[in-house]
Every structure is written in structure tokens, then in C-alpha cells.
Amino acid sequence: MNKALVFIPHKYRTHIDEELALVRTIYTDIDDIIYVRRPNPKYYIPMNRLEDLKNTESDIVVLDRLRPVQKINILRKTGKEPIDRIDLILEIFALHAGSKEAKLQIELARLKHRLPIIKEAIRRAKLGELHGFLGAGRYGYEKYYRMVKEREARIRRELRKLSKTREIRRKKRIKYGLPHISIVGYTCSGKTTLFNTLTGYDKPVGPEPFTTLNPKTGSFFFNGKKFIAIDTVGFIRDLPPEIIDAFYATLEEIIYSDIIVNVIDISKGIEEAIKELKETRKILLGLGVQGKPIIIALNKIDLLETRDLIEASRKIYSLLDPAEIPILISAKTGHNIDLLKRLIDELSVSGDLNAKNICVEVRA
Ligand SMILES: Nc1nc2c(ncn2[C@@H]2O[C@H](COP(=O)(O)OP(=O)(O)OP(=O)(O)O)[C@@H](O)[C@H]2O)c(=O)[nH]1
Ligand SMILES: [Mg+2]
Known part of the structure; x- marks a missing residue:
């Protein structure tokens, strides 16, 4: 049984569940959670806590970026090498x-x-x-x-070789002129579930963050036409630059696609959905995705009461840019998936004008 003693920066207090989900993916138990308002420059951890750490059996987990000097100071003081947020995310990635x-x-x-x-x-x-x-x-x-x-x-060197192979495959696909749809979004929003529903695949899905790390390509037919769907690695808040760099090659698929489906989990409430929308926009912009139609697929509607759903979707619709086209779906039950396919089809031929009309048919 592995336990964690968690130090969490005060800035994450509003979405502590999301941060603790990262910890729980690796640790079976959380010993204690300590908020750090002003990190100690030498140790990060408050001085009055350092002495106790010598005797703890738990791993010391700091949900922030530790500077090398802080890591080594904690190690010297406690005899334990602390795990910071990047170590933790990399550990989860390694598992998957x-x-x-x-x-x-x-x-x-x-x-x-x-x-x-x-x-x-x-x-x-x-x-x-x-x-x-x-x-x-x-x-x-x-x-x-x-x-x-x-x-x-x-x-x-090895990665460059693998990336070339992927590029050749991508060029081949593009040569056949098939529209490419990238399914992107926050981790656990339901991207792979949607990918499976669209393509008939049976890729693993799960409630823990970062289930998917390998971008996967599949196809589906609509209106007699073939479309290519790409499942991608999930985003999280403050995605460390090391990780963006590492996954840039796989996220590249997004840049070369014709349409983006940004899957947002609407079941956790409006505030969370808005946060997901803002974070994913930031990351897409950082990747250089611009000028492409983006479908905002508000997912998991099966978990909401109709009244809450109407309220949440109205609020989110009012925040969207002209290039962002909303649709309400349940990737799990298949609700509105045909509508989503129609929307993709429209967007692939005639831009967003007709597509916008489809969105009026919000819920069948
Ligand atoms: N009720 C409900 N659950 C859903 C829906 N879509 C996905 N889920 C659940 O949400 C969890 C996450 O789904 P995934 O498809 O693995 O999510 P993901 O975005 O691919 O996650 P990562 O690959 O980890 O980034 C799973 O437990 C799914 O069963 C939905 O429409 N309704
Ligand atoms: Mg996935």
C-alpha cells in the first residue's frame, strides 16, 4: 500500500478534486493534505512541517513544480526524494x-x-x-x-524516425482527400468514448486521468462519405511544458486536421465546463490551431436533468466564438451522435453557415 502526504499550492484550492485525482491514480491512500500559501524558497514546504517528514512513511508529494534546489534540500533534510507535479504526471503517463x-x-x-x-x-x-x-x-x-x-x-534519434513514419502515413491519408476530425479536450471528458461510438472501435476508456496516450486513428461513414477520426491525449490545467514538448509530435495531428471536436464534460456543472473550455482553448492556441471550425461537444448530457442542461448550455453558448459550434451529446448512450455526424459532414463541405442551423435541433 502506498501513501502520499500531499502539499498543494493555495492556487489549486478551487479544483482540488482534479488535482487529487492525479495523486489517487498512483497512490492508494492520502495521508494528509496541506495547503501551501507562500512556498518557502529553500524547501517549498513550510519549515514547521519539515521535521515531521523525517518520520513519515508516506511519499512526499508536492502538487507544484519544485526547483532542483528545493528537491535536493528536501532530500537532505528528510532523507526522502519528493515527488512533484511533473513527476506525478509522468508517472501516470508511464503507467498508460x-x-x-x-x-x-x-x-x-x-x-x-x-x-x-x-x-x-x-x-x-x-x-x-x-x-x-x-x-x-x-x-x-x-x-x-x-x-x-x-x-x-x-x-x-529514434523519435525522429517514428515521427517520419507517422508523417508519411498522415500524408497518405490526406492525399486521399478524406476529412480529418481531431477529438480533443480535457482528460476524462469522454474523447475515447466518443471515438469508439463514432468508429465502432473498443479502445479502453476509464475514469482516471490520461487513459489515452497513443493517438489513434479510425474511420466512420456518413452520407456515403468516409471520415477519419483521431483520438488524442487529454489536456489538464497547467500542463507542464516538458509534457507539451514530449507530446507535441502526437498533438501535431490536431494541427493537420480539418475539423476539431472539443469534448467538454458538462456533467460536473457550469463552472467546471467553462474552465475546461477556457483551458482547452488556451492549449489549442498554444499548439497553433487557428482558423479551423471547432465543434464544442458538450458531453455526458445523460447525467443532467433537462432543466440544468438548458441552463448550462445557454450559459456556455453565450461564451462561444463564431468559429465554435456547440452541440449537446452523450458519447456513452449515443444521444445526438447522428446529429454530430451531420454537423461534421456539413462543416466538411460548406463551412459553418448550414452547420449552425443543425445546432438548433439541440435535443431530440
Ligand atoms: N455518463 C456518461 N459517462 C461518460 C460519457 N462519456 C464518457 N463517459 C465516462 O467518462 C469516463 C472518461 O471517459 P474516456 O472516454 O476514457 O475519457 P477521455 O477523454 O478519453 O479520457 P483520457 O483518455 O483519460 O484523457 C469513463 O468512465 C466513461 O465511461 C457520457 O456521455 N455519459
Ligand atoms: Mg481517452
Whole structure:
């Protein structure tokens, strides 16, 4: 049984469940949750808590980015290497990675996250301050550093090869002129469920974050035409840049698609749905997605009462940009999926004008 003692920055207090879901994916138990209002520059963790940590059996989890110097200071003080938010996300990714490419991407992100800590260890060891971390003295660290750099270069070479293969496949698909639909959105919003419903696949779905790490392509027919659907890696708030970099290659599929379906879980309430909308927009913009029609698929409507649904959807519709076209669906029950297909079909031929009329038929 693995337990976590969680330090969480005050800024995450409004969506603590989402952050704790990350912890619960790896740990069976949470020992305690401690809010940190003003992180201590040297240790991050408040000084009055540090002494207790020497005796705890739990892992020290800090749901924030720890600077290398803070990590090493905590290690020196408590004898335990803390896990920060990036370590945690990478751990979850490692659990779910199936394809060779995803595994390499994660290993690369882990190495990149580890390098500054090794550098700091080398610096400290030179000053005679640190012995034994990673089982090494100064020369040991330097050797380890070189090994890590060599491994990093090898992984990059392999990834470049894999990315070329994917590019060739993508070009082939595009050559046949089939419309490409990227299914994007927050983690757990129901992207894979929708992908399965559209394509008839049976890809794993699940309530824990980051079930999907391998982008998957499938096809479906509507109106006698073939469409290509692409399932993608979920987004989260404050997606660490290391991870965006690592998954850029897989998220690239989004940039080359004709239509984007942004799946938003509307069952958790308006506030949450608006947050998901804002976060996903930010990430799409960061990826360079512009000028494409975006379908905002408000998902899991089977979990809401009609009255709440009307209220929530009205509120969200009022926030949408002209390029964002809303539709209410249940990926699980299949409700309005034919309507979604019609919408995709319209958008693929005639832009968004006719498509907008379809959205009037909100709920059959
Ligand atoms: N009630 C209900 N549950 C749904 C619906 N769509 C998805 N779910 C559930 O939501 C959870 C997450 O679904 P996934 O399809 O795995 O979500 P995802 O967006 O692919 O998640 P990641 O791959 O982890 O980013 C699962 O437990 C699904 O069964 C829906 O329309 N209604
Ligand atoms: Mg998924």
C-alpha cells in the first residue's frame, strides 16, 4: 500500500478534486493534505512541517513544480526524494503508455526533468555538500550526467524516425482527400468514448486521468462519405511544458486536421465546463490551431436533468466564438451522435453557415 502526504499550492484550492485525482491514480491512500500559501524558497514546504517528514512513511508529494534546489534540500533534510507535479504526471503517463513512441516520449520527458537536478547535485557535490544522492559522489554524478545526455540523444534519434513514419502515413491519408476530425479536450471528458461510438472501435476508456496516450486513428461513414477520426491525449490545467514538448509530435495531428471536436464534460456543472473550455482553448492556441471550425461537444448530457442542461448550455453558448459550434451529446448512450455526424459532414463541405442551423435541433 502506498501513501502520499500531499502539499498543494493555495492556487489549486478551487479544483482540488482534479488535482487529487492525479495523486489517487498512483497512490492508494492520502495521508494528509496541506495547503501551501507562500512556498518557502529553500524547501517549498513550510519549515514547521519539515521535521515531521523525517518520520513519515508516506511519499512526499508536492502538487507544484519544485526547483532542483528545493528537491535536493528536501532530500537532505528528510532523507526522502519528493515527488512533484511533473513527476506525478509522468508517472501516470508511464503507467498508460502503450506504443513505443509514447514510451520513448515519456522517457525523454523524465530525463529532461531529471537533468537540472543532476546538475544541481554536481554543483553541491563540488562544494562538498552532498554525498550519496543517486548513490554517487561528484565524479559519479558527472558520469551519470553524461550517460543521461547520451540516452537523451539516442531517444531523440529514434523519435525522429517514428515521427517520419507517422508523417508519411498522415500524408497518405490526406492525399486521399478524406476529412480529418481531431477529438480533443480535457482528460476524462469522454474523447475515447466518443471515438469508439463514432468508429465502432473498443479502445479502453476509464475514469482516471490520461487513459489515452497513443493517438489513434479510425474511420466512420456518413452520407456515403468516409471520415477519419483521431483520438488524442487529454489536456489538464497547467500542463507542464516538458509534457507539451514530449507530446507535441502526437498533438501535431490536431494541427493537420480539418475539423476539431472539443469534448467538454458538462456533467460536473457550469463552472467546471467553462474552465475546461477556457483551458482547452488556451492549449489549442498554444499548439497553433487557428482558423479551423471547432465543434464544442458538450458531453455526458445523460447525467443532467433537462432543466440544468438548458441552463448550462445557454450559459456556455453565450461564451462561444463564431468559429465554435456547440452541440449537446452523450458519447456513452449515443444521444445526438447522428446529429454530430451531420454537423461534421456539413462543416466538411460548406463551412459553418448550414452547420449552425443543425445546432438548433439541440435535443431530440
Ligand atoms: N455518463 C456518461 N459517462 C461518460 C460519457 N462519456 C464518457 N463517459 C465516462 O467518462 C469516463 C472518461 O471517459 P474516456 O472516454 O476514457 O475519457 P477521455 O477523454 O478519453 O479520457 P483520457 O483518455 O483519460 O484523457 C469513463 O468512465 C466513461 O465511461 C457520457 O456521455 N455519459
Ligand atoms: Mg481517452
